[in-house]
Amino acid sequence: MIKNPESFLLQLSKEVNPIDSKNAVIFTAGNTGFDFFDIAKQTLSPKTSSRIVEIYLDLLGQIDKAGIEYNKLAFTDKTLGPLMLSSQLIQKTQKEALIIKTRFPCDCKLCSSKLRVKSSCDMDETPVKEQDRIVIVSDVLSTGGTIQKSIDIIQSYHGKVVAAVVIVDRQVFLEEKKSVKEALEEKNREFSLYSFTTRDRMLAWGFSEPTVNDLEKKDFFEIIRSSLEISDDGQIKENEMFVKKLVDYAIQERKDKDIRSDRKVLENMVVALMSHSFTKQAIRKDK
Secondary structure (H helix, E strand, C coil), X not given: CCCCHHXXXXXXXXXXXXXXXXXXXXXXXXXEECCEECHHHHHCCCCCHHHHHHHHHHHHHHHHHCCCCCCEEEEECCCXXXXXXXXXXXXXXXXXXXXXXXXXXXXXXCCCCCCEECCCCCCCCCCCCCCCEEEEECCEECCCHHHXXXXXXXXXXXXXXXEEEEEEECCCECCCCCEHHHHHHHHCCCCEEEEEEEHHHHHHCCCCCCCHHHHHHCCHHHHHHHHHCCCCCHHHHHHHHHHHHHHHHHHHHCCCHHHHHHHHHHHHHHHHHHHHHHHXXXXXXXX
16 A cells, blocks of 8 residues: 555656646636646656556555455546556456446437447447446546446446545535535445545645635644644644744734734645645756
């Protein structure tokens, strides 16, 4: 098992830099953001693709450890990275591959949905059987739409999706205050979603830039503590005291005392700036 996911990603980033924060980007799910860790760059590079396979094998190992049995891996043509790695993954796992089509629907009896199981149109037998237990392989979890549609189409052919694996859970929350992960697991019985890392952890390691909501709602030091998973956080406490003193100085120097009400935002901004700066420096160091 990979003990420190973010350290692993940092090493990959020294080979292929996936961070693009110069402009707003539109994610596959349709939402817009400024912090974009483009895992596809590492997936499609010959320098790092084999290491990305290691990440997926680690996630599938967690499924095995949980005692979840499966016999097929499902990939969608919407998530190009995992689809490109499918041949390597089925060789390593000795599981059959299933391709879910998300584009170019036709009028055959298999294409009653925009999302369909890939199979020849003149075949009477679909590649999904009633006894199949399937794991969906994707790169990121955003709104969960592609994964849920994949589950629906597989279930319409009486297959069962038992799990999904993603590299990054963007931790999108729905209107009812549930995360997409919680909503997917609640809606689909005996289904679990496994992620290699989360957006909070990416923020703590400086891979992503925070939004205004992050600065206002999150406690960055608590995120760092949980991300590092350490019992002795003496160094973190020292850094926390340093940041607080720095913010105290900034407040004292400002004539506008209303800045005191934004203390938490200021502390989070300092932590985020430092983390992002250190990560960028670490990535460039070996160039």
